[in-house]
Amino acid sequence: MLSLNNVEVIYNDVILVLKGMSMEVPQGKIVGLLGSNGAGKSTTLKAISGLLKPENGEVTDGNIQFDGQEIHNRDAADIVRLGIMQVMEGRRVFEHLTVEENLAAGGYTRRDSSNLGRDVEMVYDYFPRLKERRRQTAGYLSGGEQQMLAIGRALMARPKLMMLDEPSLGLAPLLVREIFNIIKRINQEQGATILLVEQNANLTLSVADYAYIMENGRIVLDGYPEDLRQNADVREFYLGLTEVGQRKSYRDVKHYKRRKRWLS
Amino acid sequence: MELFIQLTLTGLTNGAILSLAALGFVLIYKSSDVINFAQGEFLLVGAYITYALIVQFGLAWPLGMALTLAAAVGVGVLVERFVLRPMIGEPIISVIMVTIGLSSLLRAIVSTIWGTLPRSFPAFIPSQPVRILGATVGADRLWAIAIAVIMLGLFTVFFRRSREGIAMRAVADDQQAALSMGISVKKIFAWAWSIAAATAAIAGALVANIVGVSGELSGFGLHVFPVVILGGLDSIPGAIIGGVIIGLLQTYTGGYIGQGLNQVIPFVVLILILMIRPYGLFGQEIIERV
Ligand SMILES: Nc1ncnc2c1ncn2[C@@H]1O[C@H](COP(=O)(O)OP(=O)(O)OP(=O)(O)O)[C@@H](O)[C@H]1O
Numbered sequence A: 001m002l003s004l005n006n007v008e009v010i011y012n013d014v015i016l017v018l019k020g021m022s023m024e025v026p027q028g029k030i031v032g033l034l035g036s037n038g039a040g041k042s043t044t045l046k047a048i049s050g051l052l053k054p055e056n057g058e059v060t061d062g063n064i065q066f067d068g069q070e071i072h073n074r075d076a077a078d079i080v081r082l083g084i085m086q087v088m089e090g091r092r093v094f095e096h097l098t099v100e101e102n103l104a105a106g107g108y109t110r111r112d113s114s115n116l117g118r119d120v121e122m123v124y125d126y127f128p129r130l131k132e133r134r135r136q137t138a139g140y141l142s143g144g145e146q147q148m149l150a151i152g153r154a155l156m157a158r159p160k161l162m163m164l165d166e167p168s169l170g171l172a173p174l175l176v177r178e179i180f181n182i183i184k185r186i187n188q189e190q191g192a193t194i195l196l197v198e199q200n201a202n203l204t205l206s207v208a209d210y211a212y213i214m215e216n217g218r219i220v221l222d223g224y225p226e227d228l229r230q231n232a233d234v235r236e237f238y239l240g241l242t243e244v245g246q247r248k249s250y251r252d253v254k255h256y257k258r259r260k261r262w263l264s
Numbered sequence B: 001m002e003l004f005i006q007l008t009l010t011g012l013t014n015g016a017i018l019s020l021a022a023l024g025f026v027l028i029y030k031s032s033d034v035i036n037f038a039q040g041e042f043l044l045v046g047a048y049i050t051y052a053l054i055v056q057f058g059l060a061w062p063l064g065m066a067l068t069l070a071a072a073v074g075v076g077v078l079v080e081r082f083v084l085r086p087m088i089g090e091p092i093i094s095v096i097m098v099t100i101g102l103s104s105l106l107r108a109i110v111s112t113i114w115g116t117l118p119r120s121f122p123a124f125i126p127s128q129p130v131r132i133l134g135a136t137v138g139a140d141r142l143w144a145i146a147i148a149v150i151m152l153g154l155f156t157v158f159f160r161r162s163r164e165g166i167a168m169r170a171v172a173d174d175q176q177a178a179l180s181m182g183i184s185v186k187k188i189f190a191w192a193w194s195i196a197a198a199t200a201a202i203a204g205a206l207v208a209n210i211v212g213v214s215g216e217l218s219g220f221g222l223h224v225f226p227v228v229i230l231g232g233l234d235s236i237p238g239a240i241i242g243g244v245i246i247g248l249l250q251t252y253t254g255g256y257i258g259q260g261l262n263q264v265i266p267f268v269v270l271i272l273i274l275m276i277r278p279y280g281l282f283g284q285e286i287i288e289r290v
């Protein structure tokens, strides 16, 4: 369904971030993309969803194909219309809009506006907590509720491919598990293909059908979850298990303040 | 008492018109962070186009107003496309300087076409005196209030309910997230400038109908600054309430204290507000929870 072939991405004409990135996301599956901070995971998603341009980034080599069409360097709006929706890192809900208005914004590209009401109910079905807060301003929701809203909002576009950028970021473990279960249900019940970017390797390997590990702008390892779990490097660096069984932990959060450049 | 009612009605008229003019200003600021110093000139251009269509070409006033609206939308789209879009990515201060340039340009165009002498605008809205609670006001003022209230009501519904209205507010909140929903930010900016030009044009036509057309109108337009500073640069309800407060304050000052002072009072308010509440009465505070 989606394939990246040797994709190279450059920011500001000089900063080479993706250095020949290749991966496949087959129809109907959940594919995990793991990697440490700065590996280029978010950049990969932005290259797919057309969000590089506003950050002055560009796919300079290789290609990205979705359902047989080349989509690299196309407008974000076109790509959404093709059926790809990205849930951006850090939730990014519209803070001054209500829950309901956020969902309406997610359905912006839908042509069948008569079905929107039904789909709002579908979202509330997955996230009953959002229904209770439907008229509340999104900025005052808790972090977990905002993440639910971000996923629900993307669901409103009825995407064929949903890309989630670190949905576990900053959430309590129990809530993370709940959200991952819902992602799994969305995949099974809505038939949405899912590309899941994460730092939480353990959970990702528990829901994904296949996973890639990237470092420094390219894929270094890929395989089925059960095979990856056996890999010594994965055990040490991603699952935080050393051979003696100690746990390591690393969790950093970072954000850029970006210049608004998305129109040029 | 009579004087009070008289002043109140006059103040409400001015206030409603100011609110309309301020609405567009707020929209542009909200969606793109640009402070539009040409908002007063939009009012001026709107007034002259209405004048040309209704007085010079003799069209019926509903038709004249409808065409004015269409022309204003056109002006908004052109300004966004050819003046603002090339400035994207430039520091916001340069963009603001460009709007100052735009204001001079629009004023120059108007005075080239219509000259600088004030012209009377044969009232196209019925203006026979109406008695309310003992006071007498022109019907045109009541019409102006009614038209402004209807327009503001329509826009409120537009922002709350319509797909494009919600998209505009989404862009105002987080442009990149809006982009990721497939919302075209360029299109939204064009909408904002068009609505700003259109509401200012209506405001301009309403004032012109009452006081005639002249370059002075952009001076009336200048009052959008105290209005939006008072209401909050990014608040639509703030623009409405700020407009009414400034309008009333002006006529009360003029009626009870003295003419002349009423021209100064809005700017006194502006300075006071900047000192005590710089984000205005209703300005959005940054929501702090990430
Ligand atoms: N707009 C930009 N301009 C310049 N460099 C950028 C930009 N965005 C990202 N980078 C750089 O590209 C590299 C990869 O960033 P990216 O955000 O894709 O990493 P990531 O894998 O998502 O990391 P994290 O897990 O921390 O989110 C980093 O070195 C980062 O500094």
Ligand SMILES: [Mg+2]
Pocket (backbone or CB within 6 Å): A041, A042, A043, A089, A165
């Ligand atoms: Mg990232």
